[in-house]
Amino acid sequence: MAIIATFEFPGVSRAQYEEAVDRLTGGAGLNGPADWPVRGLIVHVAGPTSDGGWHVTDVWESREAFEHFAAVLMPILQEVGIPTAPPLIREVHHVVR
Known part of the structure; x- marks a missing residue:
C-alpha cells in the first residue's frame, strides 16, 4: 500500500535542501522519480x-x-x-497521476 511521508524541517534553508538532493542523486539533480537512489518514489514535493x-x-x-x-x-x-525528526507517515487512499 502506498504511503505519504511528510517532513517538517524548522530552520532548514533551501541551500541545505539542495545539498542533500545533490548528495542523494550524485549531483545529477532531481528531474524525476528515477533520479532518486531508491525505487518506489511516486512524487516528491518540497518548498519553504x-x-x-x-x-x-x-x-x-x-x-x-x-x-x-x-x-x-x-x-x-x-x-x-x-x-532528522521522524516524518509523519500516512496511508494513501487515492493517487491521481
Whole structure:
C-alpha cells in the first residue's frame, strides 16, 4: 500500500535542501522519480515554510520502499546539518497521476 511521508524541517534553508538532493542523486539533480537512489518514489514535493524552514512531502509505493530510502537519506541529512525528526507517515487512499 502506498504511503505519504511528510517532513517538517524548522530552520532548514533551501541551500541545505539542495545539498542533500545533490548528495542523494550524485549531483545529477532531481528531474524525476528515477533520479532518486531508491525505487518506489511516486512524487516528491518540497518548498519553504512561512517560518523560514523547509517542508517535504513524498508519496511512496510502499512503506518498505520508503524505509529503504530513509536508510540512505538519514545519514545524508545528518552530514548536511538537517535535523532528522521522524516524518509523519500516512496511508494513501487515492493517487491521481
